[in-house]
Amino acid sequence: MATLAQSASYRGKVGKVAATLTVTATAPTAWGDAWWSWARTAWPGPMSTRFHRQPAGGGGQLPMAITASFWWGRNIPTHGSTPSQAGGGSHARMKTWFSSLCATCHSTNSRLSCKGWEVRATYPLPNWSLPMPPLPPVPPHPLEVIMVGAGYVGLVSGAAMARLGATVTVVESNPGRLTALRSGTIPLHEPGLGELVASERAANRLHFAANLAETALSAPAGTFKAPRLVFLAVGTPENTKPGQQGAADLSAVQAALDELASLLPPNPSLTILATKSTVPVGTGAALARRFQALRPDAPLVVTSNPEFLAEGQAVHNFLNPDRILVGLPGGDTPPSYVQAARQAYSQLYAPLVIKGVPLLFTKRESAELAKYAANAFLAVKIAFMGEIADFCEHSGASVDEVAHAMGLDPRIGPEFLEAGPGYGGSCLPKDVPALVASAAQSNITLTVPQAAHLANKARKAGLGGRMARVMHLAGKRIALLGLAFKAGTDDVRASPALDLATDLLSQGASLALHDPEALANARAAMQALDLPPQQSERLHWAPTLEAALTGADAAVLLAAWPCYKDIAPDHMAQLMKGRHLFDFRRAWQPQPLRAAGFTLHAVGMAEETIPSHCDSEL
Ligand SMILES: NC(=O)c1ccc[n+]([C@@H]2O[C@H](COP(=O)([O-])OP(=O)(O)OC[C@H]3O[C@@H](n4cnc5c(N)ncnc54)[C@H](O)[C@@H]3O)[C@@H](O)[C@H]2O)c1
Numbered sequence: 001m002a003t004l005a006q007s008a009s010y011r012g013k014v015g016k017v018a019a020t021l022t023v024t025a026t027a028p029t030a031w032g033d034a035w036w037s038w039a040r041t042a043w044p045g046p047m048s049t050r051f052h053r054q055p056a057g058g059g060g061q062l063p064m065a066i067t068a069s070f071w072w073g074r075n076i077p078t079h080g081s082t083p084s085q086a087g088g089g090s091h092a093r094m095k096t097w098f099s100s101l102c103a104t105c106h107s108t109n110s111r112l113s114c115k116g117w118e119v120r121a122t123y124p125l126p127n128w129s130l131p132m133p134p135l136p137p138v139p140p141h142p143l144e145v146i147m148v149g150a151g152y153v154g155l156v157s158g159a160a161m162a163r164l165g166a167t168v169t170v171v172e173s174n175p176g177r178l179t180a181l182r183s184g185t186i187p188l189h190e191p192g193l194g195e196l197v198a199s200e201r202a203a204n205r206l207h208f209a210a211n212l213a214e215t216a217l218s219a220p221a222g223t224f225k226a227p228r229l230v231f232l233a234v235g236t237p238e239n240t241k242p243g244q245q246g247a248a249d250l251s252a253v254q255a256a257l258d259e260l261a262s263l264l265p266p267n268p269s270l271t272i273l274a275t276k277s278t279v280p281v282g283t284g285a286a287l288a289r290r291f292q293a294l295r296p297d298a299p300l301v302v303t304s305n306p307e308f309l310a311e312g313q314a315v316h317n318f319l320n321p322d323r324i325l326v327g328l329p330g331g332d333t334p335p336s337y338v339q340a341a342r343q344a345y346s347q348l349y350a351p352l353v354i355k356g357v358p359l360l361f362t363k364r365e366s367a368e369l370a371k372y373a374a375n376a377f378l379a380v381k382i383a384f385m386g387e388i389a390d391f392c393e394h395s396g397a398s399v400d401e402v403a404h405a406m407g408l409d410p411r412i413g414p415e416f417l418e419a420g421p422g423y424g425g426s427c428l429p430k431d432v433p434a435l436v437a438s439a440a441q442s443n444i445t446l447t448v449p450q451a452a453h454l455a456n457k458a459r460k461a462g463l464g465g466r467m468a469r470v471m472h473l474a475g476k477r478i479a480l481l482g483l484a485f486k487a488g489t490d491d492v493r494a495s496p497a498l499d500l501a502t503d504l505l506s507q508g509a510s511l512a513l514h515d516p517e518a519l520a521n522a523r524a525a526m527q528a529l530d531l532p533p534q535q536s537e538r539l540h541w542a543p544t545l546e547a548a549l550t551g552a553d554a555a556v557l558l559a560a561w562p563c564y565k566d567i568a569p570d571h572m573a574q575l576m577k578g579r580h581l582f583d584f585r586r587a588w589q590p591q592p593l594r595a596a597g598f599t600l601h602a603v604g605m606a607e608e609t610i611p612s613h614c615d616s617e618l
């Protein structure tokens, strides 16, 4: 038992109802983690909680601040149309809860104030005693992680796992990418990744290898002091073989497994294999069978640890996930292997779990399917809003207002309701058909994801047609702004911009293409299309936004990079020849652009915004 000097304070806002209780304690910081796990289970709050701990100093007897955020949940009614009316309901509930919290904590002298939308409360908690459990055992060795593939997922996950304390070797078979990494260059655009990789390399926790044979995996049995985790983060693109179109191409996953089987030493200790790659349900079981046939002497447990990061915010997503999902095998797998896997994951992700991130252990099949189901659900939301946006354009409604009104319903939520040019990227476009194809193998027809997939393909293919309805395209110079599949990344895989570019070229337009990060990737992708010379000579790669806009008859916004949002309308008007703007992201403000003389065609905005003089161009 230790006595802690504490104070607690609460600050919450109506509509975003969360209470933060900050407990300031003077305690040996070495006890922090143990106190933490005790607090998470023993806290008397009636609602779900999320804990954060911020040590105020290094080891020893330094004070630390502990913040426990008590989330009220998503069902707080915020009735009324004025702050005080709306606040009444939820603030009253908050007050009741805090009063009971106070009583539970034997607190006196609590202060509570309610001003506009905000409630503040301060509760001194004198002489509040908390039992201190014994320190948990410290694992004797850091985890050894091998990450196969240094793409968006493998490189981010590998570096972030090193940050979590593991010793990580990232294996990359692409020589150019490996050379770049070894020389300290990050071969992809991901905010924060450069700093993360550099600091983990400097701490000697992050290494790179050209193949599995270069890692310690091929060393004699007994080399590893702790269980080794081998993650597969290789690509699983859409299969293009006849008869298998749409299904996931698992050849890179299988090749990596075969490589592993070929180099493990005789009678090695247990290897924990994890698919970070997105793989169809049943893949883990198939990989286990394949490995068993190749290496009956080598103990292996195949687990699923799907990744939910989104490009452009990958480092942040990995280190602050909504959940960590781990699928464990059942059936014939020895329980001791499964237990070892569970322990290894618990150790690997402990620094995140301690922050309150849920670590879900499920059946392996559930984890595999949950990843696809999540992506398909996101795809359905986006595709649905695309169709609603089309209807808005013909009904006088604004899709922004419709989405906002829908999103305030907590059963719907505000995320992923932005209608745009169609979803792109390396995940949703290939994962939805892969889900549909894998279900079809079990004679299950997934009509809803399939409809989203078809709607999205049609949306991307129809962008040029939308433009052709308001202006002649042949002979015109069009500035395409934003070539990545969304702002924040240099990834152009399945980018709507590439679909539109090929369509506009075939309609006779000249293109000036610009992107702040994705120009090189877009150029490589367009070159790979092997366009006829009369089309490729009409492609112009603009090094600056100004160069793209200069002399353009029209500009098209496809990815909402800040540089496009921030450009001054008058500056655009000076540079451009024509006055047509197509905003497929609704990132541009209509009024200032109209004031500068532009005609704005924005997705999901009513037709009346298009002046009648456009007809004369048809
Ligand atoms: N990109 C994302 O945002 C994201 C998010 C979650 C999940 N995923 C899934 O993760 C997987 C990887 O996606 P990605 O975008 O990182 O792919 P990527 O194509 O960017 O990277 C894969 C990397 O693996 C390398 N590689 C392939 N085979 C190898 C081998 N045998 N040994 C060593 N290196 C090898 C490739 O050279 C490449 O650099 C996919 O299944 C994808 O669906 C992707």
Ligand SMILES: O=c1ccn([C@@H]2O[C@H](COP(=O)(O)OP(=O)(O)O[C@H]3O[C@H](CO)[C@@H](O)[C@H](O)[C@H]3O)[C@@H](O)[C@H]2O)c(=O)[nH]1
Residues within 6 Å of the ligand: 278, 307, 308, 309, 310, 311, 312, 375, 378, 382, 415, 416, 417, 418, 419, 420, 421, 422, 423, 424, 425, 426, 427, 428, 431, 485, 486
């Ligand atoms: O409201 C929205 C949200 C997204 N998009 C588009 O949808 C696509 C995908 O966007 P996003 O999901 O942000 O990017 P990804 O990096 O592809 O991430 C998705 O795919 C990853 C790979 O599986 C998952 O890990 C992530 O959770 C999932 O969000 C992009 O073209 C976006 O422009 C919209 O049009 N409207």
